[in-house]
Amino acid sequence: MSTSHDDLYKRYLRATISQDADAVAGLFTDDGVIEAPLVPAGGAFPTRMEGRGEIREQLAAYYLRPADTERQVDFEKSRYVLHDTADPDVFIVEIDTAFTTPSGPTTMSLVQIFRLRDGQISLIRDYFAPDAVA
Numbered sequence: 001m002s003t004s005h006d007d008l009y010k011r012y013l014r015a016t017i018s019q020d021a022d023a024v025a026g027l028f029t030d031d032g033v034i035e036a037p038l039v040p041a042g043g044a045f046p047t048r049m050e051g052r053g054e055i056r057e058q059l060a061a062y063y064l065r066p067a068d069t070e071r072q073v074d075f076e077k078s079r080y081v082l083h084d085t086a087d088p089d090v091f092i093v094e095i096d097t098a099f100t101t102p103s104g105p106t107t108m109s110l111v112q113i114f115r116l117r118d119g120q121i122s123l124i125r126d127y128f129a130p131d132a133v134a
Helices: 002-017 021-026 052-063
Strands: 028-035 048-050 079-084 090-100 106-117 120-127
Touching: 002 021, 002 079, 002 090, 002 106, 021 028, 021 052, 028 052, 048 052
Parallel strands: 028 120
Antiparallel strands: 028 048, 079 090, 090 106, 106 120
C-alpha cells in the first residue's frame, strides 16, 4: 500500500504547490473533507471544507490571496516521511517545509492524516501552526 499512498501524496503535493484548486479537489471523494483543527475560525485558511465543490471554491479563493514574497519554499531542503498504518485506508505524513527568508532559513513542521475511500481522499486533517497562514 505504501507505493500507492506515496503516489497519491505526491499528486496532492504537486497540486497544492502549483495552487491548482481543481486538481486538489479532483483527488477527493464527492463528500471529501479538509480539516485544519488548529486554525481559528475566520482566518486566512478555512478550518473546514466539505465536499469537492467547496474544497475547490475555498482553495481557489485562498490561492488568490497576496503571496508572501518575504518567504520562499526551499524545495531542496524540505522533507516528508510517510507512515502507513494498520488501516490500509489511513496514512500519516510528517512534513518539514524549509523556507528562505530575509532573516535566514526557517522550517515549518506539520502533520497530515489522510483517510481514503475507493482510492480517493475522503478526509485530510492538516495540523499546522495557524500563524503559518496569516
